[in-house]
Amino acid sequence: MEAFLMGTAVTWLAMAIRMSIPLLYAGLGGLVSQKAGIYNFGLEGMMLCGAFFAYYGSYYLGSPWLGLILAVIVGALLGLLLGFTSISLRVSQVVIGLGIGILGLGLTSYLYRLLDQSGAAHVSTLFPIIPIPLLSGIPFFGEVFFSHNFMVYVCFGLVILISWFFNHTTQGLNFKAVGENPQVADSAGVDIIRYRYIAMLISGILASLGGAFLTLTQTALFIENLTAGRGWIALAAVILGKYNAWGVLLACFLFGAADAAQMQIQVMSLGIPYQFLLMIPYIMAMLAMSGVVGKVRAPAAMGKPYIKQ
């Protein structure tokens, strides 16, 4: 019995990490754009496009690496689209984000149906699991933390990098100033527009990688609307994580763990209608975000376009 519980716990935690990584990539993408004062409400659409083009590259071009590159390019383009419209044209960031979401859903479903006229499932190549030598041999922790594919390790690396960048480098502090008080940053010689464009470029790429993670390491398949709202859950994670990379990591892990738990409960067939289990991640995201929101302060210039005086 004890061994069984232990086994279940290991499976659950390892699965929780796998479920939280797509959220974490997208969440970090949301974090970077919000630090620079721009809402990225296009996360969902960007993730979905990343997932599709990564799958396309992996299956039709024959290598998951090509898929990854394609996802990066598509993410960058979408990030720049959102950047151009919200930074240079100064139009509603919410509406552009929603537009990207609808376009992304349509485009990926359309192209997928063109590919998939036979109706057969085309399974693409996945990135292999790379157990970290020695560490992966540690009982319990080895399996939970050190037996994943490389995109998981990269994501954890990004958390460290982004946290360090915002807190310990001049550019990082400039970034925060751009999101907090662009007027002051501008008079101190920080190029607001340039920083915001860079932020959107990175944001788009990260969100797209979140989607790519799903098809390149988990499903090996594409289905329409594969991301199913994960981009929005990632936005909730940015708020729950208090606009801090480590906080976003914890928030994403919480949501990922909830997702993993509901999947495992489904398998156990305890008689709970599966539809209620499927609701859990969304309800949790809503409640968790609402629970902290009064105590969190968003960057002060969030959502406000900058017009040079």
Next chain:
Amino acid sequence: MSETILSPGSQTSIKARFFVFARNNLGIISVLISLLAIVLALLIGAILIAIAGINPWEAYSFLLKGSFGNRYGFGETLTRFIPLLFASLSFSIAYKSGFFNVGAEGQIYIGAIGALLVGAYISNLPPVLHITLTLLAGFVFGALWAGIAGLLKIFLGSNELVNTMMLNYVAIFLVEYLIHGPLKDPHLFIYQSSPILSSARLPIILPKTPLHAGFLIALASIVIVFYILYRTPIGYQMRTVGANLRAAKYAGINIVGVTLVAIITTGGLAGLGGAVELMGAQFRMVAGFSPGYGYDGIGVAIMGRHNPVGIVLAALLFAIIRVGTGAMQRGAGVPFPLLSVIQGLIIIFVIASSYLISKLSETTIGGRA
């Protein structure tokens, strides 16, 4: 940008004249820009159709023929227009009041559930009363569903955009559960609810087409919504809260109360849309009851620039594209998701062009978050 104030006798360049003309005719200019946005979106759509190895002109001729080439197609277009109009009214009234409701999709589902409960399970009522009560149930259920995100916003300051979006997923799973369980029609093997009773159904108003009386309810709703927004004190307060929260506070407007009214009407209108769709078109709850009307409504509202005439025209356009894309799929084999591609592009082009319009009008840029 260029100086557009012209003093008498000054050399007036063509460019300057154009700007003066544009500023005096902003309405015409925005209509032209919207048309351009549609053309651009259809052009990109044509490229995608060509990628599929299909002749775009042939495909688009199916779009036109299917959506108003014959009596039935025309009636179907006007029938699709109804839920689109409700969804866009729902988005607009909230948007005008500073509340971003992207949850119309979920509110349509829950509103339809409310209508189903009254329409299918309460019997022996005269039709007029039964229809009224069923519509009312749709409104109330939709309002309550929006109210979840609304209360989280009012009391905790929680982001309504994320919450209304989350509630869409929850609503769809909830409805799926209900039609698999408690509300499943016991006489059927497939998972559908029982049908609503004939006394709760809306009559057909254009014979030999699916067009039902919900069309009239939709047209009445648009008049009522814009009357409230522009001709009543509460409407004025809603618009003030939406346009400038700080000014609204200084003016002593009860922000919580006004926001609450906005939430009830936005959710209620979407719920009413779900009820009307159930009572006039589908009669039973099924999985996929709404094929995305809630999201389409956002596009309609944006394209219609939140004004009544614009919304009617945009809803008509979106209905034509929706029915026409179905015809393109049947006739030419164009995959149906082209619909969302075209709609997404229209949204992006129209909102991007608002930069141009605000430049021309030289007012402050309308870059709301």
